[in-house]
Amino acid sequence: MPGDYDLVVVANRLPVDRVEEPDGSTSWRRSPGGLVTALEPVMKREDGAWVGWAGGAGDEAPEPFDAEGVRCVPIPLSEEEVEEYYEGFSNGTLWPLYHDVIVAPGYHRSWWEAYVRVNERFAEAAAVQAAQGATVWVQDYQLQLVPRMLRQRRPDLQIGFFNHIPFPPFEIFAQLPWRKAIIDGLLGADLVGFQRAADANNFARACRRASNLPARAGRIRLDAEGGREVRAASFPISIDFRALDELAQREDVKARAAEIRRDLGDPEHLLLGIDRLDYTKGILHRLKAFEELLDDGRVDVAEASLVQVATPSRERVEQYVQLRQDVEVTVGRINGTHSTIAHTAVHYLHHSYGREEMAALYLAADVMLVTALRDGMNLVAKEYVASRHDERGVLVLSEFTGAADELGGQALMVNPHDIDGLKDAVLRALRMPPREAGRRMRALRRRVGDHDVQRWAASFLEALAQHAPDPRGTAAEVAASAEASA
Incomplete structure (x- = not known):
């Protein structure tokens, strides 16, 4: 059953940090990051929801709550998952691999299994929160499987993904034992954004080489999905x-x-x-x-x-x-x-x-x-x-x-x-x-x-609205709202 939110952001972390007050109570304070600055105005206008990890290890997460005008949906990570999904596959495998193997990545099957399991959890939470035809914007390398998992659950959604770190040349990316699964995960999105044109080109080439998919002018055609096209393009992020x-x-x-x-x-x-x-x-x-x-x-x-x-x-x-x-x-x-x-x-x-x-x-x-x-x-x-x-x-x-x-x-x-x-x-x-x-x-x-951070968010959402099927006009409205806040 569709949820209530026309815009859902899915990121590794919530836009707020837990703060322990002197009296022992807990409160939530807005995070200082650029992504939060970029999306906060449009999230408030669109009554958006943000799915993310609250930052602490444990099998239970707080119930969804409202903070700074945004619905926050915490995702739990156990101590083992913090070690294997976050410190392991995300930062011990993908981070060095995507940064030109400055240090050697580790390839451990238990890390990959944790990465799949946690990505499933994020995708499920996003699917529950998103309204019919909603826009879901997935953020960064920790969640590259979420777009495909989300599309399988909710084909009505408009799905965007933005990679905040480099995407490596295929000769480096090819080292990853799970390269085809990562490519397939990202291709669940309608639009995949990168910081530089070179990164978008590297991704398109990886689609051709790893998955034998036709990719020209930043468009990857998925014949197995009725000829659906995924666009890959650069959207350089900025600051406030x-x-x-x-x-x-x-x-x-x-x-x-x-x-x-x-x-x-x-x-x-x-x-x-x-x-x-x-x-x-x-x-x-x-x-x-x-x-x-x-x-x-x-x-x-x-x-x-x-x-x-x-x-x-x-x-x-x-x-x-x-x-x-x-x-x-x-x-x-x-x-x-x-x-x-x-x-x-x-x-x-x-x-x-x-x-x-x-x-x-x-x-x-x-x-x-x-x-x-x-x-x-x-x-x-x-x-x-x-x-x-x-x-x-x-x-x-x-x-x-x-x-x-x-x-x-x-x-x-x-x-x-x-x-x-x-x-x-x-x-x-x-x-x-x-x-x-x-x-x-x-x-x-x-x-x-x-070219500030509000313009970055508006340009991505506008491109997503233009490229993806738009059954209710939601993405177009979101993009217009983001542009107005820039």
């Missing part, structure tokens, strides 16, 4: 530009930015890296380039200082534990060699920070270093641009990020594996004339401001 721009202009945030520079000894140049502590982010490459600049005498510790924020991530996974150790050893070596009593070469912060502190860090930094080895988008680059209402600062950006497709014209592009080239780019950023830096930043801000 207006909100971050306004935040960075607050007097308390500007005062905090000035205070940060004073606390760091008022360096002539402040370089900044902000990343999740992940092997895909190129943190060690960035540190090596900075260390060699100091070793070579091309940069002096009294002239430039690097702040590296590394947000804790997946701390139970072996590769992440080793990465943290490697980063801390490298920082210690750099500081032991180059720091003085008055000046510290690298300030390493293994913490997460709130929006105000992040905006202040962006404002304080003269150079933003984004040196990811592979990244679906990298919103930090766009956040830095949105924060620079003063039209100052230089963005050094890896060509292996999705953001490079949009910002590459005005950022200083680098191959992070090329340490000499990375050093030259950092030095160029430090020496860039203010007039050139201002011209580049103005162009970057126009691009990010014109």
Whole structure:
């Protein structure tokens, strides 16, 4: 029996986080992520439901509840499923595989079985919540089987899927023992969205090679389903530009930015890296380039200082534990060699920070270093641009990020594996004339401001409405509502 909601979002996590209050009671607080920012307005207008994991391990989940104007439908994950579905197949198999095998993926049948089982649970919950002819938008690599499972249960639905991380070339994807099942799962959607055109092309090629399906101009034809077509296309995600721009202009945030520079000894140049502590982010490459600049005498510790924020991530996974150790050893070596009593070469912060502190860090930094080895988008680059209402600062950006497709014209592009080239780019950023830096930043801000996260959501939903059968006009109405909120 159909449910009550014309728009259902299915994501690994709910849009709210559980908060333990001082009196022992529990409340729910809006999550800070970009996806929540993008979809919250349209979810409220369409009386939408959001299916996701509440974040805790256990065989039981809270009953569905309303929070921040959105119906939240929690999905339970047992401790074993957190280990095998989430830490295992999602982040031990798919994450490294989709990021060009920077570390070796693990292929374990028990992980795959847990992934199938949990995807079934998400699909079933979405099918129960969705009204007749509703739009269901499935998010990211943890749930790639859900579109097909959902279509089998509810062929009346309009189904979209968006992959927030890269989709690898077929020569890499082909390693996956369950590649055909993943392709079939994604092809349950009417529209499959990716960050970059190259990712959409990789997916289409995988459909041809793994499943022998005709795929031309981003359209995959399923003759076994009456010639139904699935469209694959790029929809680069963005940020809430207006909100971050306004935040960075607050007097308390500007005062905090000035205070940060004073606390760091008022360096002539402040370089900044902000990343999740992940092997895909190129943190060690960035540190090596900075260390060699100091070793070579091309940069002096009294002239430039690097702040590296590394947000804790997946701390139970072996590769992440080793990465943290490697980063801390490298920082210690750099500081032991180059720091003085008055000046510290690298300030390493293994913490997460709130929006105000992040905006202040962006404002304080003269150079933003984004040196990811592979990244679906990298919103930090766009956040830095949105924060620079003063039209100052230089963005050094890896060509292996999705953001490079949009910002590459005005950022200083680098191959992070090329340490000499990375050093030259950092030095160029430090020496860039203010007039050139201002011209580049103005162009970057126009691009990010014109293509914000609301526009991303609206463009995807509009494309889904145009491509999928629309028995009641629901998807078209949802897209129009999203456009109005942009």
